[in-house]
Amino acid sequence: MPTVHSVLPTLAPLIPEIILSVGVMVLILYGAFRGERSTEGVNVGALILLVLAFFVVIGQAPGTKVTTLSGAFIQDGFAKVMKALVLLGSAAAILLSRDYFQRARIDRFEYPILIVLCTIGMMVMVSANDLIALYLGLELQSLAAYVIASFHRDDLKSTEAGLKYFVLGALSSGMLLYGASLIYGFTGTVSFPGIVSVLNENAGFGIVLGIVFVAAAMAFKMSAVPFHMWTPDVYEGSPTPVTAFFASAPKMAAVAMTVRVFIGALPDVTAIWQQIIVFIAIASMALGSFAAIGQRNIKRLMAYSSIGNIGYALIGLAAGSEEGIRGVVIYMIIYLAMTLGAFAIILSMRRRDEMFESIEDLSGLSRTHPWMAFCLAMMMFSLAGIPPLAGFFAKFYVFAAAIKAGLVVLAVIGVVTSVVGAYYYLRVVRIMYFDEPKAPYEAMPAGSLIVLTLSSIVVILFWLLPSPLVGAAGAAAKSLF
Template sequence: MDYATSFGLIIPELVLTGSGLVLLMIAAFGGEKASRLVSILAAVALGAAGSLTIPALANGAGGDASMAFYGQISADAFSAFAKLLVYAAAIGCLMIAPGFFGQRRAMKPEYPVLVLFATLGMSIMVSATDLMTLYIGLELNSLAAYVLASFLRNDSRSAEAGLKYFVLGALASGILLYGMSLTYGFTGTTSFAGIRAAQEAGLSTGALFGLIFVLAGLAFKISAVPFHMWTPDVYQGAPTPVTTFFATAPKVAAVALTARVALDAFGSQADAWRQIVIFAALASIIVGALGAIGQNNLKRLLAYSSINNVGFILIGLAAATVEGASAMLFYLTTYVVMSLGSFVAVLMLRNGEGENLETFEDIAGLSSTRPGVALCLLALMFSLAGIPPLLGFWAKVEVFNAAIQAGLVPLAVIGIAASVIGAFYYIKFVKVMYFEEPVGRATKGGSAAHWAILIICTLLISPLGFLLTRGLQAMTDTAAAGLFPGV
């Protein structure tokens, strides 16, 4: 394997790196006037990187042929699928930002640049097949994310969110590093294939601790219970476009990374981590559902909703099968669409003075004042609750089906019963919008880009989205198979 091949395999990342650096220069010299241009160019770069990723997914790349730099990074179908999802989410977050920041005169060209670098980090995360690459990707993403969280410098909540995210993120990274060092110490290698081979025979106590710490660090990143505490605060405090970004792209990357670590590096010891994942899954579903009930702030509520959804994704991971990984990716895709849609809808709610509204009182009777937004939110909420005929239902069916195929029937039963608790606050959302008297606060808001994203997301999760399930299923199956080269 020569370097040319390796560079050929990481072309999407190279495109992102190059354009990120160029855009950084444009931003530095162009000043605030350049923010529109930089946003557009960043979206174009992401689109280009995405189109360069498609062949790997289409060919179902996997195994040694997709490994670059002597097993540091893998451009297989799994990473290709995750990358496409991340890029799409990042483009969405770039599109919605100008409308929000422009209102506050806070749109700066650094925003698209930071998003681009965060996305590059995620791109590396999802393709990492070595603990070192993993960590570099993770930190690149995190550093950009900390800055993004406090992007509204004059807003104290935004600054608090950035600080909180940084402190807890650093703690998580520390835990992760500790786990990685233990794993390295007991297996003698940092490559996933090597760890897997070293643990074929059995798991020593030290290596088990390494595994647990690695999973705990990753649980922070995907905000799975019991490492979820930062999520509501950060989601509430960060500017809404940034929250949208946090809830979508980095979540995809962290989940994909967790899946690869669990199924590839620790794949030979699935029984060792399965109970941890099952606990985290059920705890996330239940805490995410119960925590959301008392919330009055919509962004906080959606933060709990994302904790809840991570629980369902982890059910797919607990299955530890190709079907489970495929179901995870399917769920992730619908989750990204639903989150993007619901955050954009929240973003579009402004009062007469142009201030963003984000509490339940503000959206009472929204269906009378903003029927279009209310209808889209209705569909998105029922989809998040997993009520047919919306696509969120099919995503849940996929993960539960994977759990049942893996023989985890009790997990499926408890998980689906707990999903009813979650349904409570989703339908409360609908109740507030549809059953209460209108307060008429949310009167305007929403640029053409917002409407476009909201309508696309709603159409995707509507029953029409079921027509796409065959294609999506085929893609997730290919991607998941890339994770199990032996199968």
């Protein structure tokens, strides 16, 4: 019989997940007994849990790599950084939601609980070291996300968004299971290290087919082309704080999961999956750049922007090198800051009880709300990759890794699509600074102001002190090789 002393080291890598799991069960009971009166307490409790888990994650000793649950779960430098990003995105989603949900009269205690459940699933995805753990984490995250998308039950668009997300998400889960079953069938193991040892000797047609199906499922979760079709509709239909959540934390987990699978389980067949990643990256960058040009809804524009940004991040993965993965991690850190900052302002586009989502509703914002206009302009310039803002360096690192790996054409295509994409980002700035102003919006809620301030610091001042984030990304990449 295992003793307490023998069990504790086994559970040590799982402490952040255990904190969230135990905490969310307490919050569920509290909410069930107190009903709607518990909403404020559950929100505060969920934030405390996420912050506590964040400090536990970043408190992990640097350079350590520990596995548990018979090797199914791994805690290393890469997991440490990506989990920290997931937790920050989830905490921001709760902060951004408070004022919006209260005004829309849909402020219920279930929302922060679903966010925490979703976060547990994402953290398992990041640390998954075999195909079964990967699928369990993915489904926990997905099931909670489907409910969150349709959280505004009385709104037709929100209900439709949840249904679309559920149907297409179920399809992608099936594709992942089929691909995983093929890989298991031809290797005889679900463990990533076990797959690596077998693929040293064998990479036949069955393995290739399995990789294709797994890559397709990964592309759906990242909202990469050609499995992006759900993204604009779900982003537009979901309540805006939910859209901000979908554009941030789940993106971190999906990219981390993809990197973990291809670098951790399939490093010796890079030539096979590299072609798939290159295609997905080019298609995502192209569609994200061209399809966003005609958008009039700011949330749909951000949806296509997220598709394009995933394409840029995948350039680093296509390189298949330590430098490339460092570029991916840096890109996702900066993307998280840019996206949350933009959505903090989008959530502040309110007059009385009416929310505005049209890009034209930003007309003359520089004269009615100079600070908001400046911050949103910085987010748009950064997303366009204009120096010296953080977005420029994000693209620089992935392009440099691609060129070093011999993928010069891919890097050139990335630069060209960046120029095309700059058009619709700069169009937002033009509308804010040169069009006639409309009636001013209400004061920015406290939660949005906190998120915007922190995001602006990262985006605007990254070039002054890049070493902490670049160093963390480098350590994360090194732990995978």
